[in-house]
Amino acid sequence: MSSAIIYPCICLIGYLAAIPLRRFKTKLGWFGTAQTVSVLCLVFAMGVRVGANEEVVRNLDTYGLYSLLFTIVVLVCSIVAIHFARKLIGLDREGLAKSSAPASAETISAAEQEIEAAAEKEPTSAFAAIFDKMTAMILVSVAGGISSGYFFFLKRYGFEQVSAGSSLAISIGLVVLLIFVGLDLGLEGQVFSNIRRVGFKILILPLSVAIGTFVGALLCTLVLPLAANEGLAIGAGFAWYSLGAGIIMDAGFEVAGAISFLHNVMRELFAIVFVPFVAKKFGYVECLGMPASVSMDVCLPIVEHSTNGSTTVYSFITGFSLSMSVPFLVPFFLAL
Numbered sequence: 002m003s004s005a006i007i008y009p010c011i012c013l014i015g016y017l018a019a020i021p022l023r024r025f026k027t028k029l030g031w032f033g034t035a036q037t038v039s040v041l042c043l044v045f046a047m048g049v050r051v052g053a054n055e056e057v058v059r060n061l062d063t064y065g066l067y068s069l070l071f072t073i074v075v076l077v078c079s080i081v082a083i084h085f086a087r088k089l090i091g092l093d094r095e096g097l098a099k100s101s102a103p104a105s106a107e108t109i110s111a112a113e114q115e116i117e118a119a120a121e122k123e124p125t126s127a128f129a130a131i132f133d134k135m136t137a138m139i140l141v142s143v144a145g146g147i148s149s150g151y152f153f154f155l156k157r158y159g160f161e162q163v164s165a166g167s168s169l170a171i172s173i174g175l176v177v178l179l180i181f182v183g184l185d186l187g188l189e190g191q192v193f194s195n196i197r198r199v200g201f202k203i204l205i206l207p208l209s210v211a212i213g214t215f216v217g218a219l220l221c222t223l224v225l226p227l228a229a230n231e232g233l234a235i236g237a238g239f240a241w242y243s244l245g246a247g248i249i250m251d252a253g254f255e256v257a258g259a260i261s262f263l264h265n266v267m268r269e270l271f272a273i274v275f276v277p278f279v280a281k282k283f284g285y286v287e288c289l290g291m292p293a294s295v296s297m298d299v300c301l302p303i304v305e306h307s308t309n310g311s312t313t314v315y316s317f318i319t320g321f322s323l324s325m326s327v328p329f330l331v332p333f334f335l336a337l
Contacts (some may be wrong), residue, residue, distance in 0.1 A: 003236055006211065006246070008175070008328030008329065008332065009325075009328045009329050010326060011176055011179040011328075012180075012181065012183040012325070013183060014180065014185070015182065015183020015185075015186075015187060016186050017183075017187065018180075018183070019184045019185075019186070019187025019188045020081075020187055020189060022184075022188060022189065023188055029188065032181065035181060036182075036185065036292035037182040039138070039174060039177045039178045039181060040139070040178060040243050042141050042170075042174055043140045043147060043171065043174030043243050044139055044242075044262075045142045045143070045146040046146065046174055047143070047146060047246060047247055047262065048143040048146015048148075048149075049146045049149060049150035049154060049163065049167045049170075050150065050167040050171065050250050050258070051147050051169070051250075051258070051259050051262075052146060052147035052150025052151035052155065053154055053155045053160055053163040053164060053167065053303055054164075054255050055155070055160075057255055057256060057259050058147070059152055060240065060296075062235050064256070064259050064263060067226075067260055068260050068263035068264040068267055069234065070160060070224075070269060071217075071219065071221045071232075071260065072217070072264050072267040074220055074221050075217035075218060075236055075264075078214065078216045078217035079209075079210050079214050079217065080211025080287050081290075082212050082290065083209045083210055083287055083289060083290040084283070084284065084287050084288035085209070086206055086209030087286040087287070088209070089201070089205065090205050090206075092286055094285065095284075095312075096285040096286045096308065096309065096311045096312040096315060097311060110298075134185040139243075140244075143262070150167070154166075156208055157325075160333045163335065164236075166252075168250075168251060169249050175244070175247050177252060178244060179248075179328060182324075185304050203318060204318070205313060206289060206318070206319050207319040207320075207323050208283065208322075210289065210293055210319060211326065211330075213290060214293065215233055217236065218235060218236030226330065229337075231254060231335075231337060233258060233334040233337075234257065234330075234332075235260060235264055237292035237331045238261050238327060238331060239265075239266050239323040239326070239327055240268040240272065240292060240294050240295045241295070241324060241327050242261070242265035243265050244327050244331075245261055245331055246258050246261040246262035246329065248328070248331045249261045249331060249335065252332065252335050268291070269292065269295050269299060269300075271291060272293075272296075272300050273299065273300060273303060276300060276302065276304060279291060280304075280308050286312060287288075288304065288308065289304070289315060289316055290313070292304075292316075293319075293323050294323045294324040295317075296316040296317070296319050296323075297316065297320025297321050300320075301320070323334065
């Protein structure tokens, strides 16, 4: 349970440390590279942890099927939940206010201008987003970690030593990653102003995605070999596969950690592919039920391309809110 306090505090430290650095923002481009390296090191360590566990390796195909089922159920429940939330706050199918708006057109426009720049920096096609360099590096790091854990570290050092070493590496990697997350948000400095401009009522959207995710996760635990708290912790990763799975593995839940990683990767990939379809067939706001945390970065340009400016703002706020909840909710559920 202490992790539920420690992890958010680490993010906060990074955020506060970044405030006096905002004047030097143009000179701190290397932060992005350092964060990428920390993510790759973290997922490599998670791969080693998985590879050193022979039972997990033997059942990776089975865990893949579990993760696929988990992902489909969670996505359906999240879309249904955000559909009802949209109606509750009075938004139409295109995310526009039917009567009383959560924010005026002027305040939405002001937030749009700040967010559009972030969207334009990302690839705008689903194909490019799936097969971008970062995704490839993540997959290579995981595969390399699993292979080296199984074929080298396990045979040379034994499971106990590898498990202890990889646990330490994961713990260090989580701390470094969370610091960079806080620094990144602190340097940006626009997130809270965006929420104020749009209106705090709009936080019902990320809350509904979280509720839908947890309902789906609990339904899955009825048919999968997972305890209720493990299923909730997996869902609470909200597609942030490096952090969510890392926390679960750091807590010693090997099987749940493997399923968490696969599920969160699938959730991101499914979102990249199907956000345009859901936006067209079901509603602009409904498509935000798929990407969860990555609706503020990887999927932001896809949402922007498939919907409108207002929904893009909702997407950013939804992704930010869910991302900030991951360091608290995952260890909280594991402690139940």
